[in-house]
Amino acid sequence: MDKVAIFPGSFDPFTRGHEDIVRRGTAIFDHVIIAIGHNTSKRRYFKIEEMVDKINQLFVGEEQITVITYDELTAELAVKYSAAYLLRGLRNTTDFEYENSIAQVNKTLNSDLETVFLITSPEFASISSSVIREVHRYGGDVSAFLPYAI
Amino acid sequence: MDKVAIFPGSFDPFTRGHEDIVRRGTAIFDHVIIAIGHNTSKRRYFKIEEMVDKINQLFVGEEQITVITYDELTAELAVKYSAAYLLRGLRNTTDFEYENSIAQVNKTLNSDLETVFLITSPEFASISSSVIREVHRYGGDVSAFLPYAI
Amino acid sequence: MDKVAIFPGSFDPFTRGHEDIVRRGTAIFDHVIIAIGHNTSKRRYFKIEEMVDKINQLFVGEEQITVITYDELTAELAVKYSAAYLLRGLRNTTDFEYENSIAQVNKTLNSDLETVFLITSPEFASISSSVIREVHRYGGDVSAFLPYAI
Amino acid sequence: MDKVAIFPGSFDPFTRGHEDIVRRGTAIFDHVIIAIGHNTSKRRYFKIEEMVDKINQLFVGEEQITVITYDELTAELAVKYSAAYLLRGLRNTTDFEYENSIAQVNKTLNSDLETVFLITSPEFASISSSVIREVHRYGGDVSAFLPYAI
Amino acid sequence: MDKVAIFPGSFDPFTRGHEDIVRRGTAIFDHVIIAIGHNTSKRRYFKIEEMVDKINQLFVGEEQITVITYDELTAELAVKYSAAYLLRGLRNTTDFEYENSIAQVNKTLNSDLETVFLITSPEFASISSSVIREVHRYGGDVSAFLPYAI
Amino acid sequence: MDKVAIFPGSFDPFTRGHEDIVRRGTAIFDHVIIAIGHNTSKRRYFKIEEMVDKINQLFVGEEQITVITYDELTAELAVKYSAAYLLRGLRNTTDFEYENSIAQVNKTLNSDLETVFLITSPEFASISSSVIREVHRYGGDVSAFLPYAI
Numbered sequence: 019m020d021k022v023a024i025f026p027g028s029f030d031p032f033t034r035g036h037e038d039i040v041r042r043g044t045a046i047f048d049h050v051i052i053a054i055g056h057n058t059s060k061r062r063y064f065k066i067e068e069m070v071d072k073i074n075q076l077f078v079g080e081e082q083i084t085v086i087t088y089d090e091l092t093a094e095l096a097v098k099y100s101a102a103y104l105l106r107g108l109r110n111t112t113d114f115e116y117e118n119s120i121a122q123v124n125k126t127l128n129s130d131l132e133t134v135f136l137i138t139s140p141e142f143a144s145i146s147s148s149v150i151r152e153v154h155r156y157g158g159d160v161s162a163f164l165p166y167a168i
Numbered sequence: 169m170d171k172v173a174i175f176p177g178s179f180d181p182f183t184r185g186h187e188d189i190v191r192r193g194t195a196i197f198d199h200v201i202i203a204i205g206h207n208t209s210k211r212r213y214f215k216i217e218e219m220v221d222k223i224n225q226l227f228v229g230e231e232q233i234t235v236i237t238y239d240e241l242t243a244e245l246a247v248k249y250s251a252a253y254l255l256r257g258l259r260n261t262t263d264f265e266y267e268n269s270i271a272q273v274n275k276t277l278n279s280d281l282e283t284v285f286l287i288t289s290p291e292f293a294s295i296s297s298s299v300i301r302e303v304h305r306y307g308g309d310v311s312a313f314l315p316y317a318i
Numbered sequence: 319m320d321k322v323a324i325f326p327g328s329f330d331p332f333t334r335g336h337e338d339i340v341r342r343g344t345a346i347f348d349h350v351i352i353a354i355g356h357n358t359s360k361r362r363y364f365k366i367e368e369m370v371d372k373i374n375q376l377f378v379g380e381e382q383i384t385v386i387t388y389d390e391l392t393a394e395l396a397v398k399y400s401a402a403y404l405l406r407g408l409r410n411t412t413d414f415e416y417e418n419s420i421a422q423v424n425k426t427l428n429s430d431l432e433t434v435f436l437i438t439s440p441e442f443a444s445i446s447s448s449v450i451r452e453v454h455r456y457g458g459d460v461s462a463f464l465p466y467a468i
Numbered sequence: 469m470d471k472v473a474i475f476p477g478s479f480d481p482f483t484r485g486h487e488d489i490v491r492r493g494t495a496i497f498d499h500v501i502i503a504i505g506h507n508t509s510k511r512r513y514f515k516i517e518e519m520v521d522k523i524n525q526l527f528v529g530e531e532q533i534t535v536i537t538y539d540e541l542t543a544e545l546a547v548k549y550s551a552a553y554l555l556r557g558l559r560n561t562t563d564f565e566y567e568n569s570i571a572q573v574n575k576t577l578n579s580d581l582e583t584v585f586l587i588t589s590p591e592f593a594s595i596s597s598s599v600i601r602e603v604h605r606y607g608g609d610v611s612a613f614l615p616y617a618i
Numbered sequence: 619m620d621k622v623a624i625f626p627g628s629f630d631p632f633t634r635g636h637e638d639i640v641r642r643g644t645a646i647f648d649h650v651i652i653a654i655g656h657n658t659s660k661r662r663y664f665k666i667e668e669m670v671d672k673i674n675q676l677f678v679g680e681e682q683i684t685v686i687t688y689d690e691l692t693a694e695l696a697v698k699y700s701a702a703y704l705l706r707g708l709r710n711t712t713d714f715e716y717e718n719s720i721a722q723v724n725k726t727l728n729s730d731l732e733t734v735f736l737i738t739s740p741e742f743a744s745i746s747s748s749v750i751r752e753v754h755r756y757g758g759d760v761s762a763f764l765p766y767a768i
Numbered sequence: 769m770d771k772v773a774i775f776p777g778s779f780d781p782f783t784r785g786h787e788d789i790v791r792r793g794t795a796i797f798d799h800v801i802i803a804i805g806h807n808t809s810k811r812r813y814f815k816i817e818e819m820v821d822k823i824n825q826l827f828v829g830e831e832q833i834t835v836i837t838y839d840e841l842t843a844e845l846a847v848k849y850s851a852a853y854l855l856r857g858l859r860n861t862t863d864f865e866y867e868n869s870i871a872q873v874n875k876t877l878n879s880d881l882e883t884v885f886l887i888t889s890p891e892f893a894s895i896s897s898s899v900i901r902e903v904h905r906y907g908g909d910v911s912a913f914l915p916y917a918i
Contacts, residue, residue: 021496045552045582046471046496059305091306102495108585111561111861112415115262118587122294123303126312132495135558135585137568140890144422153423155359156391162426171646195702195732196621196646209455241456252645258735261561261711265412268737272444273453276462282645285708285735287718290590321796345852345882346771346796402795408885411711411861418887432795435858435885437868440740509905541906562715565862572894573903576912594722603723605659606691612726712865744872753873755809756841762876 023047023103023134026092029054031064031150032073035142037165039107042136044082051099056089063151064168072166093127104133109143173197173253173284176242179204181214181300182223185292187315189257192286194232201249206239213301214318222316243277254283259293323347323403323434326392329354331364331450332373335442337465339407342436344382351399356389363451364468372466393427404433409443473497473553473584476542479504481514481600482523485592487615489557492586494532501549506539513601514618522616543577554583559593623647623703623734626692629654631664631750632673635742637765639707642736644682651699656689663751664768672766693727704733709743773797773853773884776842779804781814781900782823785892787915789857792886794832801849806839813901814918822916843877854883859893 025040029052036052043050052073056066070085077083088095092104104124106117121133137143145163154160154168161167175190179202186202193200202223206216220235227233238245242254254274256267271283287293295313304310304318311317325340329352336352343350352373356366370385377383388395392404404424406417421433437443445463454460454468461467475490479502486502493500502523506516520535527533538545542554554574556567571583587593595613604610604618611617623643629636629652636652643650652673656666670685677683688695692704704724706717721733737743745763754760754768761767775790779802786802793800802823806816820835827833838845842854854874856867871883887893895913904910904918911917 042582046584091303091308093308094306108564110415110418111564112262112412114558114561114564115260118260119294119296119299121587122590123299123313127303127308132492133587134496135587137571137583137585140572140893143890144419146419149419149423153391153427156394158391158393158427163423192732196734241453241458243458244456258714261714262412264708264711264714265410268410269444269446269449271737272740273449273463277453277458282642283737284646285737287721287733287735290593290722293590342882346884408864411864414858414861414864421887422890432792433887434796435887437871437883437885440743440872443740541903541908543908544906560715560718562712562862565860568860569894569896569899573899573913577903577908594719596719599719599723603691603727606694608691608693608727613723710865710868712862744869746869749869749873753841753877756844758841758843758877763873 020048021103022049022051022099022101023105024051024053024092024096024099024101025105026053026055028057028062028147029069029073030062030147031164031168032069033142033145033147033150033163034165035107035109035138035145037076038139038142039105039136040083043105046134047103047105048082050083050105051101052083052085053092053095054085054087056087058089063154072168076166091127093124093131096128096131102130102132104131106133106135107138108135109138170198171253172199172201172249172251173255174201174203174242174246174249174251175255176203176205178207178212178297179219180212180297181314181318182219183292183295183297183300183313184315185257185259185288185295187226188289188292189255189286190233193255196284197253197255198232200233200255201251202233202235203242203245204235204237206237208239222318226316241277243274243281246278246281252280252282254281256283256285257288258285259288320348321403322349322351322399322401323405324351324353324392324396324399324401325405326353326355328357328362328447329369330362330447331464331468332369333442333445333447333450333463334465335407335409335438335445337376338439338442339405339436340383343405346434347403347405348382350383350405351401352383352385353392353395354385354387356387358389372468376466391427393424393431396428396431402430402432404431406433406435407438408435409438470498471553472499472501472549472551473555474501474503474542474546474549474551475555476503476505476545478507478512478597479519479523480512480597481614481618482519483592483595483597483600483613484615485557485559485588485595487526488589488592489555489586490533493555494530496584497553497555498532500533500555501551502533502535503542503545504535504537506537508539513604522618526616541577543574543581546578546581552580552582554581556583556585557588558585559588620648621703622649622651622699622701623705624651624653624692624696624699624701625705626653626655628657628662628747629669629673630662630747631764631768632669633742633745633747633750633763634765635707635709635738635745637676638739638742639705639736640683643705646734647703647705648682650683650705651701652683652685653692653695654685654687656687658689663754672768676766691727693724693731696728696731702730702732704731706733706735707738708735709738770798771853772799772801772849772851773855774801774803774842774846774849774851775855776803776805776845778807778812778897779819779823780812780897781914781918782819783892783895783897783900783913784915785857785859785888785895787826788889788892789855789886790833793855796884797853797855798832800833800855801851802833802835803842803845804835804837806837808839813904822918826916841877843874843881846878846881852880852882854881856883856885857888858885859888
């Protein structure tokens with residue numbers, strides 16, 4: 019059976035660090051689904067449609083990779099897509115504590131769901147979506163942090 | 169003199185992890201007061217009255233445990249209840265850094281006030297109120313994380 | 319050429335911990351510019367004009383120290399003031415992870431900009447502006463945490 | 469092609485925490501090789517032959533799992549066994565920092581080698597081989613921490 | 619029944635940070651037993667008899683405090699002294715991870731044993747016995763770190 | 769007066785990460801003294817004389833940089849060389865906790881001594897001398913981690 023992993027996040031925006039995890043994930047799983055959480059109560063900075071387009075263009079022709087948006091529990095989304103794995107990147111110890119908590123909760127909600135972690139490559143580990151938004155808001159050049167033009 | 173400890177928090181909601189700390193606290197202190205911070209500027213997800221009810225039912229008949237709500241400095245609340253101790257749970261290093269800061273400030277505001285820490289039992293350490301709210305918002309089953317039905 | 323360092327922050331409020339870093343910074347750099355970020359989208363608790371006044375009075379007669387407000391990227395502010403250094407304090411590991419991320423981003427935006435860190439003196443390491451605001455909001459005495467009367 | 473992962477360690481002794489990672493690893497990889505580092509310069513507490521026996525008995529009949537000993541670089545061992553993955557468990561932030569360093573070094577030595585991390589299940593996260601050795605040295609009962617009798 | 623806590627450690631040497639925890643512990647427990655681990659396989663820098671003497675002199679006349687040496691599992695020592703509590707100081711996140719592991723193991727070995735943590739006061743949090751030994755070895759003045767002359 | 773900083777360490781071996789800190793340090797200080805601790809009680813893996821040679825060749829012609837060996841307290845060494853600063857690199861949170869402790873002790877021993885920290889550049893942050901020794905011991909290629917041939 020195909021090994022399907024979901025790579026969930028808000029991706030506001032999707033960064034070179036996220037790209038790093040997705041590409042490395044395709045060497046582990048048959049299929050990686052980039053799932054952009056569409057939480058109507060949280061305002062995004064970058065439009066979700068734009069992000070879907072940019073990610074689609076980035077991975078065009080790479081059949082192992084799909085992009086979707088979703089507005090439900092990740093643990094339920096996994097069932098819908100027959101995904102037995104969540105894929106997550108770890109950049110530092112702050113990420114670790116947070117991801118640990120989320121992974122245990124997802125396991126409780128769906129005991130068949132395994133969260134698999136890769137450590138973000140050092141050159142991308144300092145990139146955070148929130149810092150990119152802050153730089154972009156002030157008109158700074160964020161192209162070094164993104165794998166596409168914006 | 170009775171040893172009274174205050175267990176302060178927003179408890180939005182009160183979790184099995186919180187219950188773990190309260191029960192273990194009653195083996196150290198004569199009385200543990202669960203004090204739900206009622207900060208009018210922050211919107212709660214679970215109603216404070218409902219939370220008081222649930223906690224009261226959970227510990228019914230256990231005379232060492234009381235529930236109150238408060239809207240003042242914890243350091244002052246302690247004086248009012250003749251409590252010389254604050255009781256806090258530590259789940260991970262992120263908690264540690266935050267609690268360290270709060271404990272020193274409380275000591276500065278009230279030099280007689282000692283903050284006593286228990287490390288949350290491993291099976292509850294990944295439970296956070298904010299994650300529970302997120303799961304509940306999406307209609308997920310949070311009963312595994314709460315010591316009462318909701 | 320004079321070595322100019324910018325000490326950026328929101329300083330809401332400026333604490334004894336901040337003062338500690340500034341004074342120690344003047345032993346390393348010829349000039350330290352305290353730069354209060356004036357982000358119009360984030361509401362402050364203490365007025366920025368009041369904070370400028372308080373800091374100016376605190377360091378009156380100390381020619382190595384200047385206070386400014388700014389509303390742009392720190393990396394660009396540094397160019398404007400011919401500052402080759404950012405000065406930052408580290409209180410704990412949570413600070414470290416955040417500052418690491420910001421420092422790398424600033425280096426990417428302005429490769430001539432070096433971020434220099436001092437570890438906050440232990441007696442000030444537990445002081446955080448957000449906790450001070452919380453205490454002040456409830457009418458608590460924050461004078462122990464501030465190097466000026468408020 | 470089969471996905472082969474090496475789970476390297478000194479396993480002095482192999483714990484329930486290690487067993488947790490191996491079993492969960494078999495749901496990701498086709499084959500998991502438990503590789504006991506045989507560093508002649510470091511004295512072991514539990515004999516390596518005994519540990520190989522115990523692990524073999526534990527996983528008897530499970531064809532996805534193999535135990536070996538080795539005395540070379542993990543990055544080279546991987547080549548020998550056509551393993552493209554290292555499997556590692558993360559228990560806490562201290563583990564994270566160490567594993568991050570090791571993973572980058574292994575990537576440098578063998579760019580085809582990907583380190584995949586699982587977070588140790590909470591009930592096993594506090595178990596460390598060094599603490600078990602300490603307890604055993606004093607005649608304490610370590611059976612709760614080991615998946616076999618000793 | 620009296621609440622007895624054991625404060626275990628190697629105390630090589632006993633520092634002002636340790637004194638801080640002991641004194642604060644006497645406000646929580648009826649009796650605090652400073653238990654110096656006497657591990658024959660680890661060489662000490664400061665003689666254990668000298669340390670017992672120094673600690674005895676430090677707390678002379680304070681009947682809540684006792685000093686002992688021991689060479690067994692802490693969990694068993696607690697039974698012998700009818701101690702239901704272990705008292706431990708936390709200085710930073712590295713301490714936290716280690717103490718978390720030890721506390722869970724002690725709980726497994728003796729389910730009646732509760733480990734209670736105090737955060738070391740900031741002015742003592744940077745003092746570590748190993749650094750003191752290093753300074754003393756080079757003839758440096760360690761009097762600022764010790765609550766007695768040596 | 770010239771600003772002199774000491775960069776102390778065991779440098780067993782001196783890595784690209786160390787080189788990164790030294791070079792960036794010369795943009796802050798007039799002079800950086802690389803001080804190799806020569807602790808006779810600890811056995812080195814790489815000979816101290818070889819390391820002095822390698823570092824000298826690396827920085828030949830760069831007058832801001834000097835290499836020395838020493839066998840005394842760093843706080844006293846600083847006095848001897850009229851150095852008012854210690855320069856240290858931070859790679860991660862584990863480093864932070866350790867360096868915090870050392871910096872406070874040095875300040876206590878020599879109140880004029882300021883420890884200045886730079887965060888190691890991401891591409892070098894995973895390099896640790898102890899891992900390099902381990903790789904070298906097994907005949908692995910460590911050239912990617914060292915700024916000189918060995």
